[in-house]
Amino acid sequence: xxxxxxxxxxxxxxxxxxxxxxxxxxxxxxxxxxxxxxxxxxxxxxxxxxxxxxxxxxxxxxxxxxxxxxxxxxxxxxxxxxxxxxxxxxxxxxxxxxxxxxxxxxxxxxxxxxxxxxxxxxxxxxxxxxxxxxxxxxxxxxxxxxxxxxxxxxxxxxxxxxxxxxxxxxxxxxxxxxxxxxxxxxxxxxxxxxxxxxxxxxxxxxxx
Amino acid sequence: xxxxxxxxxxxxxxxxxxxxxxxxxxxxxxxxxxxxxxxxxxxxxxxxxxxxxxxxxxxxxxxxxxxxxxxxxxxxxxxxxxxxxxxxxxxxxxxxxxxxxxxxxxxxxxxxxxxxxxxxxxxxxxxxxxxxxxxxxxxxxxxxxxxxxxxxxxxxxxxxxxxxxxxxxxxxxxxxxxxxxxxxxxxxxxxxxxxxxxxxxxxxxxxx
DNA sequence: GGCCGGTTCAAACGATCGTTTGAGCATACG
DNA sequence: CGTATGCTCAAACGATCGTTTGAACCGGCC
Numbered sequence: 001x002x003x004x005x006x007x008x009x010x011x012x013x014x015x016x017x018x019x020x021x022x023x024x025x026x027x028x029x030x031x032x033x034x035x036x037x038x039x040x041x042x043x044x045x046x047x048x049x050x051x052x053x054x055x056x057x058x059x060x061x062x063x064x065x066x067x068x069x070x071x072x073x074x075x076x077x078x079x080x081x082x083x084x085x086x087x088x089x090x091x092x093x094x095x096x097x098x099x100x101x102x103x104x105x106x107x108x109x110x111x112x113x114x115x116x117x118x119x120x121x122x123x124x125x126x127x128x129x130x131x132x133x134x135x136x137x138x139x140x141x142x143x144x145x146x147x148x149x150x151x152x153x154x155x156x157x158x159x160x161x162x163x164x165x166x167x168x169x170x171x172x173x174x175x176x177x178x179x180x181x182x183x184x185x186x187x188x189x190x191x192x193x194x195x196x197x198x199x200x201x202x203x204x205x206x207x208x
Numbered sequence: 209x210x211x212x213x214x215x216x217x218x219x220x221x222x223x224x225x226x227x228x229x230x231x232x233x234x235x236x237x238x239x240x241x242x243x244x245x246x247x248x249x250x251x252x253x254x255x256x257x258x259x260x261x262x263x264x265x266x267x268x269x270x271x272x273x274x275x276x277x278x279x280x281x282x283x284x285x286x287x288x289x290x291x292x293x294x295x296x297x298x299x300x301x302x303x304x305x306x307x308x309x310x311x312x313x314x315x316x317x318x319x320x321x322x323x324x325x326x327x328x329x330x331x332x333x334x335x336x337x338x339x340x341x342x343x344x345x346x347x348x349x350x351x352x353x354x355x356x357x358x359x360x361x362x363x364x365x366x367x368x369x370x371x372x373x374x375x376x377x378x379x380x381x382x383x384x385x386x387x388x389x390x391x392x393x394x395x396x397x398x399x400x401x402x403x404x405x406x407x408x409x410x411x412x413x414x415x416x
Numbered sequence: 417g418g419c420c421g422g423t424t425c426a427a428a429c430g431a432t433c434g435t436t437t438g439a440g441c442a443t444a445c446g
Numbered sequence: 447c448g449t450a451t452g453c454t455c456a457a458a459c460g461a462t463c464g465t466t467t468g469a470a471c472c473g474g475c476c
Contacts, residue, residue, distance in 0.1 A: 011424085025330065029238045034462080044425090044465095045467090046423085053465080113330060116328050117328045120381070122233065159404050160408060166376075167374045170378065173328070203412055203415030204375070207410075207411030207415075240432075240434085242434095252435095252455090252456090253436080255434090261434080
């Protein structure tokens with residue numbers, strides 16, 4: 001007894017890593033626990049032992065990345081929100097840059113694909129999980145967008161945010177996949193991508 | 209023998225209709241042939257008899273809508289492409305309006321969800337099918353965008369088209385789901401949606 | 417040593433999957 | 447009439463699914 005706060009260590013992490021890859025490749029239904037545990041090099045029963053069920057595993061795959069990702073987004077947002085000289089670029093950078101920096105991690109860029117899949121799923125349970133746990137993030141960003149775009153009606157603003165979200169989710173799910181030219185550093189490539197996304201989003205949000 | 213050109217009639221159509229609904233709701237893997245045939249009111253074996261396999265059925269679900277949809281897109285594009293006074297709005301309307309008009313049909317609006325799912329799938333076989341059969345549509349639109357936006361580099365143009373496509377696919381997959389106020393006619397609602405999407409896309413494509 | 421909680425393991429559970437089979441039915445044609 | 451053809455149907459096929467089981471292994475602690 002007296003388990004350490006995180007009793008796991010290796011097996012849980014290996015499962016989460018393999019799950020991320022396979023969910024991105026084959027989807028939540030398409031990836032079986034047998035493929036998954038084989039790829040992770042652990043026993044089949046380990047998933048139900050450590051996570052309880054496949055559905056709980058899916059939730060943990062999201063939690064592992066989204067907790068840190070959205071915390072970084074909110075931290076970046078807090079630095080500019082409500083201030084006087086703040087621009088749309090600042091707010092959008094707070095949203096976009098932490099996501100692009102995921103590609104630093106092992107398979108972090110693959111996670112954006114998993115997220116894009118969840119986006120396309122109109123399944124209730126998964127959407128409810130994401131809404132309950134991370135809905136406040138989008139709410140805070142929306143509030144700041146509303147402050148910077150006072151000329152837009154609420155309805156108009158929601159439309160534009162929805163369209164921007166769709167564009168960014170789609171684009172970032174492909175990031176890391178496009179072959180970067182070898183004479184461009186990864187940092188430069190990411191910076192270039194960030195600029196594309198931010199400028200596009202600014203135009204989409206603020207056009208007359 | 210001597211089958212009529214369309215020997216089917218009812219059973220094939222019923223299967224396609226039920227498949228569209230269930231694929232939109234639960235995904236290609238998540239919807240089973242048993243649920244599907246039960247919803248269609250046909251025998252389980254009818255799918256393999258009429259379509260050969262589940263994968264072929266998926267292709268036919270796409271074909272049934274995309275053949276007509278993309279033909280209408282290209283017809284509308286042909287009316288404005290290459291002409292002198294043509295604007296970005298014209299070209300985008302040719303792409304967007306036929307898709308929104310799908311909501312006229314029984315479950316046409318659900319089909320956009322199916323399409324959004326295929327978009328999120330990075331599965332090779334499905335992407336290859338769509339690319340082989342409908343890649344020329346996006347190619348023609350891209351050519352016209354390039355003509356109207358000569359100041360953009362090829363790379364820059366592709367970026368923007370990719371982002372716009374992501375936004376439109378996402379937005380249209382939700383069209384028909386948002387509750388339309390009863391005092392707004394369906395035609396007015398669709399027209400309003402079209403204006404939102406077109407103006408957003410124009411801004412995203414043509415910003416400096 | 418002996419026990420114990422945490423973890424791994426092979427094996428099996430029942431359920432459900434896509435697909436196939438072969439008989440039965442209907443309609444059209446010689 | 448008899449035969450052939452397109453289609454439907456209940457039933458079964460083997461495979462694979464998520465999950466459960468109970469034994470085996472492991473470290474640390476009395």
